[in-house]
Amino acid sequence: MEKDTFFSISNKLEFPLPPSSSSSPMNHHHHQQQHQHQHQHLPEFLHVNWTHSGDQSATNGHFESALSSLVSSPTAPPVAGESVVIRELIGRLGSICNSGEISPPSSHFTGSQMAGKVSSPPTPMETEFKTAQEVSSVSGESNSRKRKSVMKGKAKETTTTTSIVNVSKGGEEDENVYAKRWKSAEDGKTKAEENNSGEVSGQKQGKDSNAKPPEPPKDYIHVRARRGQATDSHSLAERVRREKISKRMKFLQDLVPGCNKVTGKAVMLDEIINYVQSLQRQVEFLSMKLATVNPRLEFNMENFIAKDTHSMVHPLEAAAAAAAAAASAFPYSYQPQQGTTLEALTMQMQPHDGFADIPPQLGNFWEDDLQSVVQSFNNGSLPTSHMKIEL
Amino acid sequence: MHNNKYLKENPNQPLLAYHFIQALTRINLAAHTTSTKQRSHIIKHAAYVSMAFAAGNKRTWTHAVLHNRFPIKTRFHRLSGSRRSFIVSLSRNKETLHQAHLLRSLVPGGHAMEFSSLLMETANYIQYLTAQVRLMQCIVEKFDMHV
Numbered sequence: 359m360e361k362d363t364f365f366s367i368s369n370k371l372e373f374p375l376p377p378s379s380s381s382s383p384m385n386h387h388h389h390q391q392q393h394q395h396q397h398q399h400l401p402e403f404l405h406v407n408w409t410h411s412g413d414q415s416a417t418n419g420h421f422e423s424a425l426s427s428l429v430s431s432p433t434a435p436p437v438a439g440e441s442v443v444i445r446e447l448i449g450r451l452g453s454i455c456n457s458g459e460i461s462p463p464s465s466h467f468t469g470s471q472m473a474g475k476v477s478s479p480p481t482p483m484e485t486e487f488k489t490a491q492e493v494s495s496v497s498g499e500s501n502s503r504k505r506k507s508v509m510k511g512k513a514k515e516t517t518t519t520t521s522i523v524n525v526s527k528g529g530e531e532d533e534n535v536y537a538k539r540w541k542s543a544e545d546g547k548t549k550a551e552e553n554n555s556g557e558v559s560g561q562k563q564g565k566d567s568n569a570k571p572p573e574p575p576k577d578y579i580h581v582r583a584r585r586g587q588a589t590d591s592h593s594l595a596e597r598v599r600r601e602k603i604s605k606r607m608k609f610l611q612d613l614v615p616g617c618n619k620v621t622g623k624a625v626m627l628d629e630i631i632n633y634v635q636s637l638q639r640q641v642e643f644l645s646m647k648l649a650t651v652n653p654r655l656e657f658n659m660e661n662f663i664a665k666d667t668h669s670m671v672h673p674l675e676a677a678a679a680a681a682a683a684a685a686s687a688f689p690y691s692y693q694p695q696q697g698t699t700l701e702a703l704t705m706q707m708q709p710h711d712g713f714a715d716i717p718p719q720l721g722n723f724w725e726d727d728l729q730s731v732v733q734s735f736n737n738g739s740l741p742t743s744h745m746k747i748e749l
Numbered sequence: 750m751h752n753n754k755y756l757k758e759n760p761n762q763p764l765l766a767y768h769f770i771q772a773l774t775r776i777n778l779a780a781h782t783t784s785t786k787q788r789s790h791i792i793k794h795a796a797y798v799s800m801a802f803a804a805g806n807k808r809t810w811t812h813a814v815l816h817n818r819f820p821i822k823t824r825f826h827r828l829s830g831s832r833r834s835f836i837v838s839l840s841r842n843k844e845t846l847h848q849a850h851l852l853r854s855l856v857p858g859g860h861a862m863e864f865s866s867l868l869m870e871t872a873n874y875i876q877y878l879t880a881q882v883r884l885m886q887c888i889v890e891k892f893d894m895h896v
Contacts, residue, residue, distance in 0.1 A: 599865065602865045603864060603865050603868060606865060606868040606869055606872065607868065609872055610868060610871065610872050610875070613872055613876065614875070623845060624844055624845055624848065627845065627848040627849075628848065630852065630871060630875075631848060631851050631852055631855065633875065634852070634855045634856070634871065634875060634878070635855065637875065637878040637879065637882055638855070640882045641793060641796050641797075641878070641881060641882060641885065642789075642793055644796075644882065644885035644886060644889060645789050645790075645792035645795075645796055645885070646785075646789040646792075647889050648773065648789075648792050648885065648888065648889060648892075649785050649786075649788035649789035649791075649792050650785055650789075651892040651893070
């Protein structure tokens with residue numbers, strides 16, 4: 359409803375519309391269209407550059423005071439959605455306009471801007487909505503908070519308000535800088551959780567510190583300090599680190615079998631170390647076993663067609679066995695392309711279905727390191743010391 | 750957080766199997782010229798390399814295995830190292846520090862990481878180690894079945 363008043367007000371301004379529509383009925387139609395596309399158009403009103411000529415100094419002052427009042431007292435609307443917040447802001451703007459008594463010719467409130475922005479990419483508006491949402495979420499919170507990234511938080515806080523202030527003061531460099539910084543910060547933001555509602559009063563502080571050219575966005579991790587906990591930066595960073603570590607320990611707990619009931623970092627670490635050691639020992643033992651087993655090259659192909667629990671390995675093992683069995687025909691020269699070696703393997707034996715899966719996956723996996731290793735395997739007669747050097 | 754996505758990656762089993770078995774076949778071909786002990790060592794190296802290969806070069810531990818020399822020590826050295834972890838320490842911090850040091854020596858490339866990323870690398874390393882062990886067990890089983 360407040361929106362309607364605002365729309366009607368702007369209607370009174372008789373702003374020039376795009377060439378397709380110039381009469382008032384078209385205005386209404388345009389407005390109705392815009393009603394449907396609310397979210398795209400509402401922020402346009404906020405972004406409007408109301409360039410004020412010199413004779414509007416009186417109304418300018420009124421605008422400033424009204425808008426600053428709007429700015430300094432963020433409402434606590436329900437966190438139902440950004441549209442609610444926007445409507446509130448629009449409503450307030452509408453009230454300001456009502457009392458401001460805008461004179462049509464001097465307002466420069468062009469409808470061409472509105473229409474032009476119908477097809478504009480929605481990203482600036484989306485970001486506008488994001489910050490509006492944050493403002494609403496901010497004002498609803500009451501716990502003590504600590505911003506991990508001071509500049510970012512301040513930029514967010516100031517620019518949501520300054521974007522509205524921009525409406526009236528469309529010229530101050532400071533706010534343009536803030537708007538830019540806000541946009542760049544939006545791009546680089548990873549997780550936004552907090553803003554201090556009390557920081558609105560510290561806006562001026564932020565303005566002073568932010569009077570620099572926009573910096574490249576950094577990848578901050580935003581943290582919220584809980585009630586009754588220390589809020590200095592060191593303890594906060596410590597807490598973040600501890601939470602990260604405990605999260606990863608929990609994941610490790612799932613990996614290591616039989617560690618569900620173990621609690622505590624020290625015992626868990628012991629278990630992990632033991633498990634890794636046992637796995638490495640197993641690899642060593644199995645490799646020894648494979649070394650003793652491998653020289654036996656005689657295999658029957660029918661045995662390998664039998665079903666296996668580990669079905670993925672099965673066709674490849676069959677290939678390996680077949681290749682080993684037909685050692686004489688196996689090509690000795692190692693070729694860097696997987697396709698040729700695969701063909702070599704398949705040539706020796708009956709076609710297996712499993713091979714279709716493997717070649718597409720490999721692509722460019724073969725690197726020089728493994729190639730050299732395999733070549734040294736090929737040569738075979740090198741002593742172990744040589745092996746180490748090549749690895 | 751993209752870190753979590755890394756943690757949830759499952760080892761590419763067929764790729765692992767392919768590389769390892771290819772290495773095995775190569776080793777088999779030269780079986781007549783190498784002793785069993787030599788061959789076991791070579792096979793162990795092949796296991797680690799194919800493991801690192803299947804995991805890709807994004808991981809710190811794979812990088813350490815493939816490019817630097819991850820000292821793949823023998824069993825006995827390991828056992829002597831493990832006894833140290835059970836020495837009763839004076840404070841909790843000392844113990845966790847010792848455990849962290851031990852873990853770093855276990856996971857390839859572990860000395861160059863801080864603790865939280867060390868844990869992540871350990872998780873990935875464990876995933877690939879279990880896959881490799883399962884693969885080797887399957888192969889041994891296959892060979893044993895068809896004596």
